Amino acid sequence: MNYFPDEVIEHIFDFISSHKDRNSISLVSKSWHKIERCSRKRVFIGNCYAINPERLIERFPSLRSLTLKGKPHFADFNLVPHEWGGFVHPWIVALAKARVGLQELRLKRMVVSDESLELLSRSFASFKSLVLVSCEGFTTDGLASVAANCRHLRELDLQENEIEDHRGQWLNCFPESSTALTSLNFSCLKGETNLAALERLVARSPNLESLKVNRAVPLDALTRLMSCAPQLVDLGVGSYENEPDQESFMKLMAAIKKCTELRSLSGFSEVAPLCLSAFYPICQNLTSLNLSYAAEIQGNHLIRFIQFCKRLQRLWILDSIGDKGLEVVASTCKELQELRVFPSDLHDEEDNDTAVTEIGLVAISAGCPKLHSILYFCKQMTNAALITVAKNCPNFIRFRLCILEPNKPDHTTSQSLDEGFGAIVQACKGLRRLSVSGLLTDKVFLYIGMYAEQLEMLSIAFAGDTDKGMLYVLNGCKKMRKLEIRDSPFGNAALLADVDKYRTMRSLWMSSCEVTLGGCKRLARNAPWLNVEIINENENNDLMERNEEDEREKVDRLYLYRTVVGARKDAPPCVTIL
C-alpha cells in the first residue's frame, strides 16, 4: 500500500469512518499513523479525563467533529455529585486557541457554562452542529449566543439537559439570515417560549427536518408550525392538558395529514388522549415513537394508537400499556428493533395488575423477529420466561432488565434468576450491553464470564454473593469496557486480582460495595496509569491523612478509569484522587 502516494492512501482512509477501524489503521505503521491522524475529522472521547485537549489537538489537527463524555453513567440516577467535574470549558478554550476548524460538538453528561457557549459561538466560523445530552450548568443566555453568532448552524439538539430558563428571547437571536436549520430540539426547556419567533424561524428554515418543542408550545401554535413545515420527519410535541375543542382538533389533524414525511414522534407529556388521536392519519408511517412521558394517556388509548403503527422500529413507552398492550405490539410491529418500557408507578401505590410482567416480554420476543435492543422495567420475572426469550431472540445486542424490587426471585419458583440470565448470554452471542436484576447469586456471573464474549458494558445492582462473582466477569469478558456495580458484596479481592485488566477497560464504578479505602489505595499504588477516585459527600474528609484504622473503612463510591494524563486538577472537595 505504501507504493501509493499519501493523498491516495488518505482518500482510501476517507471511506473508513468507524472509530474502531480508524484506530486500528493508525497502528499499522508510522506512515499510516501519520496519514490517518492528519486526515482524521471525527474523534470520539468516551471519558474526557482520559486525555487532555492539548494532546488531542496535537494528534488530530484537522479535527472537525468532537464527541466528549463526562460524568459516569450512574450520574443519571443521582449517584454522582453535581460538582464532580466534566467541564467542557478547557476543551473549548484549547480548540479556540489552536484555531481548530470545529464544526460539530457532541457532549454527554458534561458541565457547560454560558461562558463556554459564548466562546464556542465566537471561535469557530464553520460551526454547524451542537448536541448536548444530559448536560447542565448553562442558561438560555448561552443558547442566545449560539443562535446569534453561529452563522452556519444547522443543528441545535438539547436532550434532557438541566437548563436554567431566563425567559429571554433566545429564539429571537437567530438572525433573519439564518435559514440552514435542519434540526432544532428544545424540549427540555422549562420556561416560556416566544411563539412568534419560533414560527418565524421555522417558516424560514425549509430544510428543517427535526423539530422538538417544549411544553410551552400550545396546540394552535403547533398546528401553525406543522402547517409551515410539512417536510418534517421528526416531531416532538408540547403538553396539552385539556382536550382540544372540535375546531382546533380538525385544524391540527389537517396540518398533520400534510406531513407525509413524518416518521418519528415524541413529547406528549401531560397530553390529553385526544391529541394523540390527531396523529392517526400518519401513524402507519411512523418508525419511531416515544411516549415515555405520556403518563396521562391510559393503556387502552395507547393500544388503539399503536395497533396502526405497522412500521414501527423503535418504541419507548410506559408500563401502563400492560401485557395486553405488549401483545398488540408483538402482533402489529413486525419491524420492531428497539423497545423500552419504563415504570409509571414508583410507589407501588396502584397495586395494579395492569403493569407489565414476564408475559409481555415473552410476547414481544415471540412476535418481533428483528428485536435487538430492549430496556424493560417490570415487577416480576421468571427463569422460564427468560429462557423462552433467549430462544426466541438470539439477536439481542442490548438486554437490560430492571425488576423494580431488588433481590426479587423468580415469582413462580422462588429461585434466583441465574438460569434465566444465563440462557440470555448463552444464546445471544452478539450481546454488547447487559443489565441484570432480581435475585442473583455468583452463578449468573459465572455464566456471563463464560458466554458473554462480546459484552462491553455490564450494569449490576443488588446481586452476587462473594468476590468470585466479580472475578468471573473480569476474567471472562475480554471485551469489557464499562463495568458499573452498586450495592453488591464485591470487595478488595476482586478489585485487586488483576490490575492490568483495567488497562483494557474505560472505567469501573463501584458504589455501596465492600471495597475499602485500603484496597483502593493499594490499587492506586499498583496502577499509576489509573485515576482512582473516591467520592464521599458526607463529612469533611481528607482521605490521605487517615490513619491505619480507617483503611478498613468501606468506600462509599469508587470510580476508576485509565488515563494518559494523570490525576485531574479540577476535582471538588468531595472527590479524592488516590
Added chain:
Amino acid sequence: MENSNSYSPYSSSSVDSTKPSPSESSVNLSLSLTFPSTSSQRETSQDWPPIKPRLRDTLKSLCLRQRRYNTALFVKVYMEGVPIGRKLDLSTFSGYESLLENLSHMFDTSVICGNRDRKHHVLTYQDKDGDWMMVGDIPWDMFLETVRRLKITRPERC
C-alpha cells in the same frame, strides 16, 4: 458498624424460599437508601429505580395530581329508615350543588344542606374521625378528603 452480609438474604448454596420478614429487611435501612426494603417500608429513593431525572419528575407530579384528583371516590349513601343504601362516586360532582341535585333525583325527594327541620331531608356525612357532620360547612375539596359516608336524615317529627 458491623459488616454483616446484608445484601443477599439468601445464601449462595441453597436458596431459601422464605423471604425475610419486613422487620428483618428494615434493619438494613440504616445502611442508607441504597438498600430499599420491601413494599410497605420502602422509602422513595432518589437513585432507585434507575430512571432519568426527567422521567422521575414527570411521574412524581403525576402521582401528586392523581392523589388530589383521585379518579374514583365511592361512598355509601343511606336514607334514614331505608335499609338499602346506594353507592356514589363523589369525584363526578363539581360541588355541593350538583351533589344535592343528584341525591334529590336519586332518592326522589328534595335533599338540602342545613339544619334539621320538619320539612326537609338534610344531608349529613361521617368524616374520617367517625363523627357525623353537616354537609356544606367546609370547602368542597376538603370535604372530598374527609368524607367517608353520607346519610340523608328524615324530616323531624314533633
